[in-house]
Amino acid sequence: MKYPWIDEYLMAKRGVTKDLQAEWNWIRYHIGSKMFAAVLLDHDDRPYYINLKLNPAEGELMRKQYPDVIPGYYSNKLHWNSVKPDGDIPDDLLKTWLDRSYLLVLQDLPKxxxxxxxxxxxxxxxxxxxxxxxxxxxxxxxxxxxxxxxxxxxxxxxxxxxxxxxxxxxxxxxxxxxxxxxxxxxxxxxxxxxxxxxxxxxxxxxxxx
Ligand code: SF4
Ligand code: SF4
Known part of the structure; x- marks a missing residue:
């Protein structure tokens, strides 16, 4: 995968925890027990998607603009998006999306x-x-x-x-x-x-x- 920094980047955010959903082989990142990102692994533990949340309008725009972004695999396709881990999304843009996903989920919780x-x-x-x-x-x-x-x-x-x-x-x-x-x-x-x-x-x- 092109984004080896992703685990360290997500775990550096305040209040983030992670687990492995063994049945799906997803590394899930949570804030306050709500998932805001996941790295989806295949049978050889190689990432095949990075799932993150965007507001629906932005998600739709990004899917049109970037072929490496598709509706969220195995997720609510209105809110979730899957990013190909070996595609051409620049690091900074992926970081911005992950930041937004974190904030979307965080800000949905009681203050x-x-x-x-x-x-x-x-x-x-x-x-x-x-x-x-x-x-x-x-x-x-x-x-x-x-x-x-x-x-x-x-x-x-x-x-x-x-x-x-x-x-x-x-x-x-x-x-x-x-x-x-x-x-x-x-x-x-x-x-x-x-x-x-x-x-x-x-x-x-x-x-x-
Ligand atoms: S104290 Fe009030 S005005 Fe000052 S930064 Fe906080 S919210 Fe804004
Ligand atoms: S509110 Fe109380 S515990 Fe918090 S920084 Fe101030 S003095 Fe310390």
């Missing part, structure tokens, strides 16, 4: 579930890595933003804006990130440099979704 699977708060913080987690703080997702440093009885302003006002799963869905609300919501013990680094790290975590 709180998305954050849980991603292991990120609305602002891209991994609360499990925080020294206060499980001690002073249950974590932003579990507390629905009402963490100890939020205004009394209210969620943190970023959580309030992202979830309660805009109904996003995370600020990754917002074109204004990192916005003025982010700039105004900071740990006062941080230096300017530390805060800038924290913002950059969180934006970077969100952009990897």
């Amino acid at each position: 709180a579930k998305q954050r849980e699977i991603l292991g990120l708060s609305v602002c891209g913080t991994d609360c499990s890595a925080c020294p206060l987690h499980g001690n002073l703080c249950t974590g932003c997702n579990e507390a629905c933003g009402k963490v100890f440093h939020a205004p009394e009885g209210k969620p943190c302003p970023i959580y309030g804006c992202c979830v309660n006002k805009h109904h996003y799963a995370t600020c990754a869905s917002c074109s204004r990130v990192p916005c003025a609300v982010w700039q105004a919501t900071r740990d006062p013990s941080m230096t300017d440099e530390q805060f800038e680094q924290s913002v950059n790290d969180r934006v970077s975590a969100l952009r990897k979704i």
Whole structure:
């Protein structure tokens, strides 16, 4: 197959698990127990298709444009597409389709579930890595933003804006990130440099979704 990077690429995405469906000999990639991609293997364990989801209009267009893309083999043909693993689809284009497939399936899940699977708060913080987690703080997702440093009885302003006002799963869905609300919501013990680094790290975590 022309795409030896595919397993590493898919497994590097947040929350992805894989299994082997032995009866079909498919390596299946899941997000939150929903499949978003599969590598279909023949009896000699050689890939014969890569299955991925696209929105129906894009899928139809890609099938017309690229002979190496056909309606999803052994799948719902409206949503799923099969890419020939030895065809001429450029690596970057296949990566874009796999990214879209991942996002389509992820964004179909309830928003709180998305954050849980991603292991990120609305602002891209991994609360499990925080020294206060499980001690002073249950974590932003579990507390629905009402963490100890939020205004009394209210969620943190970023959580309030992202979830309660805009109904996003995370600020990754917002074109204004990192916005003025982010700039105004900071740990006062941080230096300017530390805060800038924290913002950059969180934006970077969100952009990897
Ligand atoms: S909400 Fe803030 S303080 Fe609480 S665990 Fe998450 S990062 Fe740490
Ligand atoms: S305006 Fe700011 S806090 Fe609100 S959703 Fe957008 S990036 Fe997040």
